[in-house]
Amino acid sequence: MSYVDKSIEEIHSALKEGKITSRELIEESLQKSKEIQKKCNAFVTIIEDAKEKEVTDHLLSGIPFGIKDNYSTKGILSTGSSNTLKDYVPFFTATSIENLEKVGAIAVNKTVLDEFGMGATGTTGHTGIVKNPWDKTRMCAGSSAGSAAAVAAGVYPYATGSDTGDSIRKPAAYCGIVGYKPTYGLISRYGLFPFASSLDHCGALTRSVKDAAIVVDAMKGIDPKDMTSYDSKDMHLKEALTGNVKGKKLCYIKEICDKKMYPNANKELKEHLENFEKVLENAKKIGMEVEEVSIDKELLKASASAYVVISCAEATSNMSNLTGIVFGPRAQGKSYIEMMKNYRTEGFSPLIKRRFIIGSYVLQKENIDRYFKNAQKVRRMLVDAWKDLFKKYDAVILPVGSGPAKLLDGSLDILDENTVILEEHLQIGNFGGFPSITIPDGFVDSLPVGLNITGNCYDDENVLNIAYALENTMEYKNQIAKEVNNG
Amino acid sequence: MGKYKAMIGLEMHCQISTTNTKVFSNAKNAYNEIPNTNIKPLDMAFPGTLPTVNKEAVKKSLMASLILNCKQPEYLYFERKNYYYPDLPKGYQITQQTSPAPIGVGGSITFEVNGEEKKVRIDNIHLEEDAASTDHYSSYSTIDYNRAGVPLLELVTYPDLHSAEEAVAFLETMRSIYRYTGISEADSKKGQIRCDVNVSIIDENLDETKEENWGTKIEIKNVNSFGAVKDTILYEIDRQIRKKEDGTYDKMKQETRRWDEESETTIFMRSKVDEIDYKYFVEPNIPKIKLSKDWIESIRKEIPALAKERKEKYQNEYHLSVVDANILVKEKEISDYFDETIKEGTNPKTASNWITSTILGYLNKNDIEIKELFLTPKMLTKLIKKVEDKTISSKQGKEVLYKSLEEKEDPITIIEKLGLKQIGNEEEILVFVKEVLEEHLDMIEKYKNGRTNVIDFFVGQIMKKTKGKANPAMTMNLIKQEIEKR
Missing domain, CATH: 1.10.10.410 (Arc Repressor Mutant, subunit A)
Structure with missing residues (x-):
């Protein structure tokens, strides 16, 4: 009988009833970590000496979890999946992790990400590519690849993630689990290695909406170390999950998910969109109103470019501290400039260097108006458009991506300009700092696909409750990856 | 100078030395001889650290902004100035560019040079963080992060100054303001004041209010004492005049130079073409902060009487001489001591005599500061009373004063102990x-x-x-x- 692949409440009951101990849970989780490490390469570090904790009335007490390796953890290697920090052992712990540890949660591993969160494939970490537990020829998406793979494989009920564009919500969809990025500032970013500060969010990957609520309830809270955090003591996510959504109004955006927009759609995309339509019917059945809305396609298309410009600009500045002088493996060189150059040239992967160049370029005096300032305008316009929707609707509901997890060799990628919007629309949740959750909504070719629900800032309770109600209309809650292809 | 006049602008950096903690981290803000003792993770830019704004530093900056008659922004923003240097661990400095709006824009202030009142316009004043300090040795360099993140106020003037003397007088006025307001000790020996100097020359007969008449601007960085500011300006004016005279001035391009203490010359650093592009953008980790009018007004009320105001009072109300008034207002602590003594009931002229001659003489001779003085204004007043009511002679009074300072004993006790009572019966x-x-x-x-x-x-x-x-x-x-x- 295994327990770590159950829901948090189930595990908690088992602990309380003495069916299992915290120690046994840790052993089970460490054992599974090793199996999944072999299969999927999901971890940078497995914390072999993880210590059991007292089981209290807190649902998370005594239960193991995983931490994305871009969270600073005191005394535990924290690499950001980058060679530049391959030996970095921090002396302080991220606030949100401290919050979890305070209630008795036990970290058992650090999960692989795309280097510093900059990637959407889970293939650019310094320890190698992360494979999808459903199908090893496919990716988990990124950047929270290791967390998604581990939670989907049942290593533990939850892992932390971070989300700058879709880094929690896309991997969750590809791995058939739940990924929740709350409102910007709900969870302190102190101790999260920054990618693009104005877009970075902490969040959680779980196997059910309720688990996501429980975990984020524990992670959140105002932090004097993060000026962008806010006081949410009156927000109780788990308690908000009533399942009653009568009269709630959802909208979907025609330009993004109407089949007619994709005349050349392949089989996967078609099934994905049809599946989504079915879920909309479920929504109506449980008392929600669902309406189609339209947003200027040109504006939607500009989103991805705006995202690249803003995120790369902030990233190039945020990562200027990585010089190898104060921390990290110091490089050789005749002068400090040479030392920094060698360190950065050797340490960063080509993808990141390309993003740094883009980031520098768009901030240069002669380019800043044309690129950076315009990107900010696009961001503002998109956020305004979504805020307009939230005046009338409780949430926007959309399919995630253009189908199930993509092949690692990229052979079946659709090179359709139109699907760019479908692939990238989750960024708008980061532009606005909106609460946004992905839940599994079906299968295409025996592989999981997901949908996303995004609501207005600070309306997390409402968004989670809608997700919870919809989740209950389907049968994917608490699902564990069933390997359909082992490569 | 003859045919030419100089146009000088200053960028004056002054550390806010009086906050408990640094501007964006909670490390101690203190001058410390022992390197790398006042540091928190942010000061060394460890991954995941975030800046938090020190309200006290903002308050002090706003006070400076108000004194300089600048406009205060509705919202406070910070920006990143991106460049690589070992003394800048984050790879960027958090500062305030002129857009969206620094802590103060478009002010002016008057100051006195040889009894004549001058005015200089302030382009802006902004709050930023200091960099770490570095020392370079033959085969290695050391970095001290104590200074990294110390709040720094940078004020930028228009090129309204016309001589080294004016520039130094302006700087002295600012130093006095910083000290009077408790914004800073403003001690250049501790590196708390640093300047960049802009110098250009223009033909005497041309109208300097028209920008097209201006000469080529030369910026000199790294000028770290008022003496060096004077030397730099004198040297640079002379250098530029020589260029005019030998006909090479028109070929001179806008450039950045630095003051070299050893050779006492300015040395070429970089031309305008090689100017660093700092790629400014708004610091995303600090949300925009509303500066309420009420808060700003309450800060305005807290501005203490400054040297200028006090000097006028001493001259006009107390009828002190210019010389004495100047001596009394040179340091706020002395002026405060004087004011306090008057409050205790001493006649201003008498108080001035005692303080400017006896007390300041004692301070100078023993190289101590007035705040270290044992004798309080209250004690001084009582002592003066004893002289005035002829209980003791004025000669005795002085002797008692010295004895009181040496032995740290109340002068009245000394008078009684020594039986120094004047026989007035x-x-x-x-x-x-x-x-x-x-x-x-x-x-x-x-x-x-x-x-x-x-x-x-x-x-x-x-x-x-x-x-x-x-x-x-x-x-x-x-x-x-x-x-x-x-």
Whole structure:
């Protein structure tokens, strides 16, 4: 009988009833970590000496979890999946992790990400590519690849993630689990290695909406170390999950998910969109109103470019501290400039260097108006458009991506300009700092696909409750990856 | 200079040395000789650290902004200035560019040069963080992060200054303001003040208010004392005039130079073409902060009377001389001491005399500061009262004062201990007068024959007998009266 692949409440009951101990849970989780490490390469570090904790009335007490390796953890290697920090052992712990540890949660591993969160494939970490537990020829998406793979494989009920564009919500969809990025500032970013500060969010990957609520309830809270955090003591996510959504109004955006927009759609995309339509019917059945809305396609298309410009600009500045002088493996060189150059040239992967160049370029005096300032305008316009929707609707509901997890060799990628919007629309949740959750909504070719629900800032309770109600209309809650292809 | 006039602009950096913590981290803000002792993770840019704004530093910056008659922004923003240097661990400095809006824009301030009032316009004043300090040795360099993140105020003037003397006078005025307001100790020895100087020259007959008439701007960085500011400006004006004279001025391009202490020259650093692109953008980790009008007004009310205002009061109300007024306002602590002494009830002129001569003399001689002085304004006032009511003589008063400072004892206690009470009782003195007159009958004769200066002899004799305690004026009168009687 295994327990770590159950829901948090189930595990908690088992602990309380003495069916299992915290120690046994840790052993089970460490054992599974090793199996999944072999299969999927999901971890940078497995914390072999993880210590059991007292089981209290807190649902998370005594239960193991995983931490994305871009969270600073005191005394535990924290690499950001980058060679530049391959030996970095921090002396302080991220606030949100401290919050979890305070209630008795036990970290058992650090999960692989795309280097510093900059990637959407889970293939650019310094320890190698992360494979999808459903199908090893496919990716988990990124950047929270290791967390998604581990939670989907049942290593533990939850892992932390971070989300700058879709880094929690896309991997969750590809791995058939739940990924929740709350409102910007709900969870302190102190101790999260920054990618693009104005877009970075902490969040959680779980196997059910309720688990996501429980975990984020524990992670959140105002932090004097993060000026962008806010006081949410009156927000109780788990308690908000009533399942009653009568009269709630959802909208979907025609330009993004109407089949007619994709005349050349392949089989996967078609099934994905049809599946989504079915879920909309479920929504109506449980008392929600669902309406189609339209947003200027040109504006939607500009989103991805705006995202690249803003995120790369902030990233190039945020990562200027990585010089190898104060921390990290110091490089050789005749002068400090040479030392920094060698360190950065050797340490960063080509993808990141390309993003740094883009980031520098768009901030240069002669380019800043044309690129950076315009990107900010696009961001503002998109956020305004979504805020307009939230005046009338409780949430926007959309399919995630253009189908199930993509092949690692990229052979079946659709090179359709139109699907760019479908692939990238989750960024708008980061532009606005909106609460946004992905839940599994079906299968295409025996592989999981997901949908996303995004609501207005600070309306997390409402968004989670809608997700919870919809989740209950389907049968994917608490699902564990069933390997359909082992490569 | 003759045919030319100089146009000088200053960028004055002054550390806010009086906040408890640094501007964006909670490390201690203190000058410390031991390197790398005042540091928190943010100061070394460890991954995942975030800046938090020090409200006290913002308040002090707003006070400076108000004093400089600048406009304060509705919202406070910070921006990143991106560049690589080992003293800048984050790879960017959090500062305020002119857009969206720094802590103060478009002000002006007047200052005095040789009794003449001048005005300089302020382009802006902004709050930023200091970099770490580095020391370079032959084969290695060291970095001290104590300074990294210390709040720094940078004020930028228009090129309204016309000579080294004016520039230094302006800087001295600013230093005085920073000290009076408690914004900074403003000690250049501790590296708390650093300047960049812009110098250009223009033909004497041209209108300097028209920008097209301006000469080529040369910026000199790294000028870290007022003496160096003076030397830099004198050198640079001379260098530029020579270029005019030998016909190479027009070929001169806008450039950045640095002041070299050793050679006492300015040295080329980079031309305008090689200017660093700092890629400014708004710091995303600090949300925009609303600066309420109420808060700004309450800060305005907290601005203490500054040197200029006090000097005017000392001259106009207290009728002190310019020299004395200048001495008293040079340091706020001294001025405060003076004001306090007056509040205790001492007459301003008397207080000024005691402070400017005796007390400041003592401070200078012993190289200590007035705040270290044992004698409080209250004690001083009581001592002065003793002299004024003729309990002791003024000579005794000074002696008591020194003794009080040396032995750290209340002057009144000293007076009592030493039995220094002046004999101010006529009957008591009269006993001594009669005694002395009896002893020197011949001298009385001399007095009566017109040798009136004999009276001093009698006074001297009485002082001898009373160990100087007899009230001199009273003694003199009594001697005269007694002689007349005989």
